[in-house]
Amino acid sequence: MAQSNIFVTQPFLPPLEEFIPYLEEIWAKKVLTNNGPYHQQLEAELARYLGVEHISLFNNCTIALVTALQALDIRGEVITTPYSFVATSHALLWNNIEPVFVDIDPVSLNIDPTQIEAAITERTQAILAVHCYGTPCDVEAIEAIAERHQLKVIYDAAHAFAVDFKGRSLLQRGDLSVLSFHATKVFNTFEGGAIISPNAQTKRYVDQLKNFGFVNETTVVAAGINGKMSEINAAFGLLQLQHVDHALDRRREIETRYRQALEGVPGISLQPRPADTRTNASYFPMFVGPDYPLGRDALYEAMRQRGVFGRRYFYPLISDMPMYRHLPSAAPALLPVARRIADSVICLPIYPALNDEDVDRVVGLIIEGAVPSAAVA
Ligand SMILES: *Cc1c(COP(=O)(O)O)cnc(C)c1O
Numbered sequence: 599m600a601q602s603n604i605f606v607t608q609p610f611l612p613p614l615e616e617f618i619p620y621l622e623e624i625w626a627k628k629v630l631t632n633n634g635p636y637h638q639q640l641e642a643e644l645a646r647y648l649g650v651e652h653i654s655l656f657n658n659c660t661i662a663l664v665t666a667l668q669a670l671d672i673r674g675e676v677i678t679t680p681y682s683f684v685a686t687s688h689a690l691l692w693n694n695i696e697p698v699f700v701d702i703d704p705v706s707l708n709i710d711p712t713q714i715e716a717a718i719t720e721r722t723q724a725i726l727a728v729h730c731y732g733t734p735c736d737v738e739a740i741e742a743i744a745e746r747h748q749l750k751v752i753y754d755a756a757h758a759f760a761v762d763f764k765g766r767s768l769l770q771r772g773d774l775s776v777l778s779f780h781a782t783k784v785f786n787t788f789e790g791g792a793i794i795s796p797n798a799q800t801k802r803y804v805d806q807l808k809n810f811g812f813v814n815e816t817t818v819v820a821a822g823i824n825g826k827m828s829e830i831n832a833a834f835g836l837l838q839l840q841h842v843d844h845a846l847d848r849r850r851e852i853e854t855r856y857r858q859a860l861e862g863v864p865g866i867s868l869q870p871r872p873a874d875t876r877t878n879a880s881y882f883p884m885f886v887g888p889d890y891p892l893g894r895d896a897l898y899e900a901m902r903q904r905g906v907f908g909r910r911y912f913y914p915l916i917s918d919m920p921m922y923r924h925l926p927s928a929a930p931a932l933l934p935v936a937r938r939i940a941d942s943v944i945c946l947p948i949y950p951a952l953n954d955e956d957v958d959r960v961v962g963l964i965i966e967g968a969v970p971s972a973a974v975a
Pocket of ligand 1: 661682728791
């Protein structure tokens, strides 16, 4: 019997018939964008759900990152991680800012705070950190460094929807946090994103920047961009929000099933569960070590041959990409941990519609590969 392919993620889509009334409402009201009723409602409901006060919706996370840097008027150099999706650093280049890469911590896989201070120069204005896979950065250490050196902190929180740390939303940390609602993320609006601001004044400025810099009908205060989310996307977000607890629960069940099955498989290692954190099981990374009979890429290919499409998130490192590798901080000798992780990671399929049999099939391939006599064809 032919088995169907399993991909690393599948967009989370509520039943179509539940979306129709929202569309009818949009057609009736004829408001398609520009802070329409669904947009306002989604901001209010997300703020409540996420446990934050001030949220500004965007058309995607990348434009939101670009805008966050502008909202804080960041220039010069920004310290960031090489182990992320490329948009993190691209947002710096779009602002003419030089990324300064700092290696990651081998456990959290987030920027290593003990190495940040050595990278600070007179031109450094901010730290752009990523809560990779939803694992919280060492926010306390980062905040202490930022305070000592008067730096701003922006978190790329694209993976951190609904993550709580020490009993409150992780999104409350830093000067700004930026979310992604892309189709592949835990909570999606097809395309979308958001900035979490610490106060109403900052939110107001962010809202102006995402609307060309308009403050009223005739006054433009900055070279803002078009970062607005449409009513269709906002309506879909409202519908999705009704299902998101269930989606998160299922993700966490899958995570537990993977952990139980893969712990102790020779040559495979997993990230420990972070302390004091309610995670969102947004990704399930595993690391293929030298003791595994196959190399990482061979296992990745063997799984694909058998219909299981993991992803090497994040490989290659951002610092290895052509627009970054000339930077002094991109020198391979400076980033050994990030390189080792990028060369060993495979993110396994995880999404609410994945059933237990699918999880067991994925695990079976990995265990099979772990037995040298049963070499994967
Ligand atoms: C997905 C992602 C982005 C980009 O999000 P978009 O909404 O697609 O622009 C940025 N940073 C990280 C870490 C991501 O995973």
